[in-house]
Amino acid sequence: MDMAVPVKMIPQTDPGASYRAARDHIDAAMLRVLESGWYILGEEGRKFEAEYGAWLGAETVGCGNGTDALVLALRGLGIGAGDAVATVSHTAVATVAAIEMADALPVLVDIDPDFYTMSPADFAAVLEKRPPGVPPIRAVIAVHIYGQAAGMEEILAIAKRHDVAVIEDCAQAHGATYRGRRVGTLADAATFSFYPTKNLGAFGDGGAVATRDAAMAAKMRALRQYGWERRYVSDWAGINSRLDEVQAAVLRVKLPGLDAGNARRREIAAAYDAALAGTAITPPARRGGCEHVFHQYVIRVERRDEVQKCLAAQGVGTGIHYPVPVHRQPAYADRLPMGPAACRETEAAAGVILSLPMYPELGDAELERVCAALRTL
């Protein structure tokens, strides 16, 4: 292979392509903000919140990033010191970091190996038999990982039985549905990230919290800016986490294309399914009655290094989301309580998962090149 003509690498993700695809509109929106002289919490932010809220079906409050969005949701629900919050170890480390930023204790629950989302059985088990020394679990963060909804019906029912608040981490799932309803509208609060590679991405950091509870929305709106409801009056001890006007303007340009972008992601996923049909690799499982938005298309391969190298040699970039579970990270190892399943499925997944190229601007010719490479596996 090393004597082959060098092939142009198809990246695993390509946020720059989303800029090039809408360059004139993006440039105009950014210039409009720069020339307006108003850079933080102005008209663009207000309009984006209204437009995103209308698209989603829940009141939306912009903030600095998806991690802060989780902190705002937790603090908006009154969760903090002396409380525990359940979530998964198979997630962006941000989910767990946010719980500690809100002064609460993360409790890590295992995943369902088919969907990579929270195991309702392990969640129920950790609530029924709390590990020694762990304070009451007052909230759960369900992560809709890779663009597919978690098992919300089960999670919501278990949470209700134990009087636990539910937050949806939708950082990878803008537009996904669960039994006909959009994720982000199913629980007490929901959080979004607009990091450049997400399904709706800014050209910098951005995030949002959403809720259908007007009082909760007002509280989170105050908390994102020093706890102000009125200028210079802090009704709560807040933080500073605002969505800036430039990013809000960019997101307003990109929002109308989100559904089409998700449709293209599904088209790419279907092509990968077909290409893998003749191989030993099983396509990712889809939860019945739910619409997946394929933030990532993830396969399981036992000899991952070998497969990754073989694809790279054919010009196909891949990624691993995520190679090391949170409870194995140096900063968290051996100090966070876990459910009785001890995150065994999480660890098994981390060793074999591989993410294929996935972004809406991936062209048909490139897609065919990826599929041809997959057929050789």
Ligand SMILES: *Cc1c(COP(=O)(O)O)cnc(C)c1O
């Ligand atoms: C990206 C991501 C976050 C964090 O978002 P940032 O905007 O990077 O802070 C949180 N949770 C999940 C599941 C994510 O993928």
